Amino acid sequence: MPDNKTGPFLQGITRLLTDGTLGTTDIVESMHHRIVHPPLLPSTPIQHLITGIAGITYRNIKWSTRLIGKGIDKSLYKLAPFLGEIKDTPKKVALVSILNGILGDYLEINNNPLAIQMNLKNQDRDTSIDASSQACELRNVKGRILIMVHGSCGNDFQWNQEDHNHGIALAEKFDKTALFLNYNSGCHVSSNGKDLNKLLERLIYIWPVPVEEITIISHSMGGLVTRSAYHYGRLNDNGWIKHCSKMVFLGTPHHGAPLERIGNYLDTILHVIPYTTPISKLGKIRSAGITDLRYGHVVEEDWKDRDRFELSGDQRNIVPLPDGVECFAIAGITGKTSDKPSIRKSGDKMVSLNSALGIHKDPEKSLEFKKKNTWISEETTHSELLSNKYVFNKLASWMK
Known part of the structure; x- marks a missing residue:
């Protein structure tokens, strides 16, 4: 059987x-x-x-x-x-993805079968590629590859929103082959970055036609994973980075997300009150991937040999945008650009405006996106960045 x-x-x-x-x-x-x-x-x-x-x-x-x-x-x-x-229905895949986002590092350490192993799937989900793949079984592939990278607790199904999929629509419009990444978003961003670097290197090795270019579009945490992958690819002088021409970040918390910082403060408060100390253990079940979102960790040095639940400031290593890659950023705001600055800065309810655009009060930590390569999507929540027609139109204008 x-x-x-x-x-x-x-x-x-x-x-x-x-x-x-x-x-x-x-x-x-x-x-x-x-x-x-x-x-x-x-x-x-x-x-x-x-x-x-x-x-x-x-x-x-x-x-x-x-x-x-x-x-x-x-x-x-x-x-x-x-x-x-x-069968892998959207609901089942969503359940497993959420569990991985919240507890993924725990699942991996304990060899739980629910832990997602990184892979790339085609739009029909009938073929997957992982770091051990010896051949690519996809048919009618193009030399221009479009990689779609989901965010925390996400999966490849999340790109299907309201009968629309940014990746599929862009691939058809610009004669590309779209591939959708699946990964355990509960692991450290840097661990997923290293794995994605290896996977993309394997991909260009087994791709059945010469690779002309690689474009990566990522949502939320996926943008941090993408930046991490490029960082490790550059350190190893890997071939895929030479083909990578564009990166687009949708609502990526380049400088962290406020909800995780609030969670960190709450952990500390619960821990110091004697009667609530046991309850503080509940907050500490959240994954390494989630705690990486506090300040936008990208590399291993950001967290190694440190207590990730300790209340501390932003101690990240500075990782600039990739040289030689055209980088774009889209930030969502729930209001309009004409609203008060305090309302605009809150962003899409999950990621602040400045964080999504790479802006930081410390000039050394700011990411130097060209002004023409950034855009603000009005009246758009974090998840709506995946379905908003104006977001798609902006993506299409950047793909030309």
Whole structure:
């Protein structure tokens, strides 16, 4: 019987539920201990007796959870060949992508089958290319390649919005072959950047016709991954960067996103209050990819040997826009350009205007986009950058 992905998918969900139950039990136990033994107050023998009995209960819960989880996991492994195929519907792919965005680094470290392995798919999703591919099975390919890179918690389906797909429409209009990247957005941006660098190098090696040019359009976090990939490609003098002619960034948080900075402040507050310290663990389950969005980390040196949950300022390494590549940036704003500056600066509700345009109060950190290569899309939210017809028209004007 042919192998399918149903078994691993269900195994991944089971392992995640098991880990979630164990983690929740630890938090509840810690909260229980804090309540029974108030900070700065002496504990009585009765209080110690209560926590001792409760500790036995919590240990039994965790032991039972592990036993049941392992039993289900083994059963699913044996039953995998006999289970029906669960197709990659947009809803299923979205669920897995969101889990990867929030917990992706954890999934990868624990070898959870839900962890997405980086690959490129064609518009029909019937062919994929990864770093180990020995040949390209796509037909009727063009020498001009268009790479579409999604953002945090995203996937290749996200480009399909309101019966429109920027990538497919541009490829048809300008005689290109569109490829859509899938990756684990919960891993560090720099880790995905290194992987994308290797994948694009493999791509030009196996591409069945001479590569004329590579254009990359990225949304949100995808822009940071793209910049990271080029950085590592340049360090290794890889061939694909010589073919890369244009990069377009849609709502990319080049200098970080305010929501992650708020989350970092909240972590610190919860941690220093004795009764909420256990709850602070919940905030720290968020992935390395998400914490990279605090200031727009691009390279490994931005986070290596540092506590990513520590409250600290912007300590990024300066990574300029690629030399020899025409770079463009589109920022969304929910209002109009005629609105008050304070309203305009808030951007598309997820990424501020200045961050999306690469502008920073420190001139050394500002990205030098040419003014003619930047554009502001009015009355556009972060997700609407993927479907807005005016955004598409601007993209098309830059593709000429």
